[in-house]
Amino acid sequence: MSDTVVHEIDASTVALTEWAQMAAPRCKNGRRECGFQSIIRRSVLDRIHDHGRENTNVEICGVLVGNVFQDEFGPYLYITDAIQGDAASEHAAQVTFTAETWDHIQNVMDAEHTGKKIVGWYHTHPGFDIFLSGMDLFIQDNFFNLPWQVAFVYDPIGEKEGLFVWRKGKSEKEGFLVEEDAAVEALGRVALPDLENIGKGPITKYTPTLYLTAFVIFFLSTYVALAQMQPKPVIAPITPSPGLQDDSAKDFDPLQMLEQMEDHSADEPAVDQAPNPAEQAGAGQI
Numbered sequence: 001m002s003d004t005v006v007h008e009i010d011a012s013t014v015a016l017t018e019w020a021q022m023a024a025p026r027c028k029n030g031r032r033e034c035g036f037q038s039i040i041r042r043s044v045l046d047r048i049h050d051h052g053r054e055n056t057n058v059e060i061c062g063v064l065v066g067n068v069f070q071d072e073f074g075p076y077l078y079i080t081d082a083i084q085g086d087a088a089s090e091h092a093a094q095v096t097f098t099a100e101t102w103d104h105i106q107n108v109m110d111a112e113h114t115g116k117k118i119v120g121w122y123h124t125h126p127g128f129d130i131f132l133s134g135m136d137l138f139i140q141d142n143f144f145n146l147p148w149q150v151a152f153v154y155d156p157i158g159e160k161e162g163l164f165v166w167r168k169g170k171s172e173k174e175g176f177l178v179e180e181d182a183a184v185e186a187l188g189r190v191a192l193p194d195l196e197n198i199g200k201g202p203i204t205k206y207t208p209t210l211y212l213t214a215f216v217i218f219f220l221s222t223y224v225a226l227a228q229m230q231p232k233p234v235i236a237p238i239t240p241s242p243g244l245q246d247d248s249a250k251d252f253d254p255l256q257m258l259e260q261m262e263d264h265s266a267d268e269p270a271v272d273q274a275p276n277p278a279e280q281a282g283a284g285q286i
Helices: 042-054 099-112 134-143 182-189 207-229 254-267 277-285
Strands: 037-041 061-071 074-084 117-124 150-155 160-167 170-174 177-179
Touching: 037 042, 037 160, 042 061, 042 074, 042 117, 042 150, 042 177, 074 099, 074 117, 117 134, 134 150
Parallel strands: 037 074, 037 177, 117 150
Antiparallel strands: 061 074, 061 117, 150 160, 160 170
């Protein structure tokens, strides 16, 4: 019986002392747990999804870029970017990396991802669900066989996805955390319409939202500017009419007014009235 010990590939064997110390980013879909975990930025998932939807008739592939760090919970994989596998051999049920594909990937790594590593790969299963086929396992075993390298599978038709991690020599499907960074980065990737050729610029699903936001900002800024330009109303002191200037008009006394009316009527001359005929007849008989 042989005494040779076979060390199976396992993510739990990632040495803590080999990686830089960095606090794991916060993720809304789960919590950081003890042991090896994978964290993917939302922008990376968006790129994989967009790439996979370009052609749902064949499998397409690429590599995952990032690094391994450690925090108080242990080592974790942080996937921060992806490179499309241009010139890969694509078929309906399988995909393979060619020499031209690796040359392209290495050139992009040297130019854009200095200090980072190829931490795994991704490919699509359009309508085939999430699993690793025989060819997928061959690629994983021969090209991505380090304990911290993973495989990501995306089904653009069924809108499903899964991440496979090395556990005891096998690639096992595991959950992963997602860093929500797309809100800011997606706006930077939105193609705006050509203002010099209105109506023919590229339109994306984000464009109506951008237009509405821009309109609201413009409307509010214009309203504030116009409000500031309006002259402030000058409030003049209220001047009473000439008839209210004397003190008697200001302090109205009803009794005093009645007395004045009686005095005024007494000063007026008596009005002559015709004698009553009955009175005249009585006067004549006396």
